Amino acid sequence: MKTVHDIRRSNARKLRDGVGGNSSFATMIDREPTQxxxxxxxxxxxxxxxxxxxxxxxxxxxxxxxxxxxxxxTNITKKPDVSITNKQITLVPVISWVQAGAWKEVGYSEVDLSTAETYPCPVPCGEMTYILRVIGDS
Structure with missing residues (x-):
C-alpha cells in the first residue's frame, strides 16, 4: 500500500510533467529546481x-x-499539432472606398482585382466578399 509520501510524490510528478518539467514546476511553486x-x-x-x-x-x-x-x-493520446482539413480557404481582396462604390450586386467587373492585396477569410464566404480598409475613427 502506498504511503501518503508516495502519493504526494506521484501527484507532484504529474503536476511537474503537466507544466513542462522540473524548472517550470519549481518556478510555479517559487522554489529552486534542486530543491x-x-x-x-x-x-x-x-x-x-x-x-x-x-x-x-x-x-x-x-x-x-x-x-x-x-x-x-487519464489516457492521453498524442495528436499531431497540425491536422489535414478539407476546408476551403478563400482569399478576399482589400478594396478602396472608390472601388467599393463601383462594386455592384451583379458583379465587380469594373474593379481590377489583379493587383489587389488579399487576405484569407477564416469563415465560409461568398465570391462577392471584400475587405474595406477603414481610415480614421469609425
Whole structure:
C-alpha cells in the first residue's frame, strides 16, 4: 500500500510533467529546481511534508488535500499539432472606398482585382466578399 509520501510524490510528478518539467514546476511553486528534485526526482532524498504539500496545492489552485489523494490517470493520446482539413480557404481582396462604390450586386467587373492585396477569410464566404480598409475613427 502506498504511503501518503508516495502519493504526494506521484501527484507532484504529474503536476511537474503537466507544466513542462522540473524548472517550470519549481518556478510555479517559487522554489529552486534542486530543491524540487530532492523531493520528487528519481532518487528523491526528501519527502513532501504537510506544509510543502499545502503550498504546492495553493500554487496550482488545487483544493486542500488534493496532493494526498490518488487520482486516476487519464489516457492521453498524442495528436499531431497540425491536422489535414478539407476546408476551403478563400482569399478576399482589400478594396478602396472608390472601388467599393463601383462594386455592384451583379458583379465587380469594373474593379481590377489583379493587383489587389488579399487576405484569407477564416469563415465560409461568398465570391462577392471584400475587405474595406477603414481610415480614421469609425
Amino acid at each position: 524540487t528534485s530532492r523531493f520528487m526526482g528519481d532518487g528523491a532524498t526528501k519527502n513532501i511534508g504537510d506544509s510543502m504539500a499545502r503550498h504546492i496545492e495553493k500554487c496550482f489552485d488545487l483544493p486542500v488535500g488534493w496532493l494526498d489523494q490518488e487520482h486516476q490517470t
